[in-house]
Amino acid sequence: xxxxxxxxxxxxxxxxxxxxxxxxxxxxxxxxxxxxxxxxxxxxxxxxxxxxxxxxxxxxxxxxxxxxxxxxxxxxxxxxxxxxxxxxxxxxxxxxxxxxxxxxxxxxxxxxxxxxxxxxxxxxxxxxxxxxxxxxxxxxxx
Numbered sequence: 472x473x474x475x476x477x478x479x480x481x482x483x484x485x486x487x488x489x490x491x492x493x494x495x496x497x498x499x500x501x502x503x504x505x506x507x508x509x510x511x512x513x514x515x516x517x518x519x520x521x522x523x524x525x526x527x528x529x530x531x532x533x534x535x536x537x538x539x540x541x542x543x544x545x546x547x548x549x550x551x552x553x554x555x556x557x558x559x560x561x562x563x564x565x566x567x568x569x570x571x572x573x574x575x576x577x578x579x580x581x582x583x584x585x586x587x588x589x590x591x592x593x594x595x596x597x598x599x600x601x602x603x604x605x606x607x608x609x610x611x612x613x
Contacts, residue, residue: 472532475494479515480602485510490519491519492601507612517571518571520535532582536598538592
């Protein structure tokens, strides 16, 4: 199974942001990152997962490690409700980042995804590395 760590970073929120992922199959490891000049942390967290899953298009089963409860809960708890409620949240207001959630939903359809939440900034080596990659990508846009 392909294991993926993702993270997003934003300087100012909104402000310059970065996304990153690390993917490994146990033998090979790939790191990717990028950024946007004016964004939010949540958008970068979502973008990191979208980019990772697009890169893993040939894998049918993946394990996503994220320190974002927003992404994990969105996919595991809220997404079905949002779709059934015409993309409105619990307060009956439009879901923020709808287009990113829709992209993530679409690319997740043909995959079995195991969601793993990791505590951020708690010494997990892969999470610390992906955080560094995302932060560096954001800082390049300052």
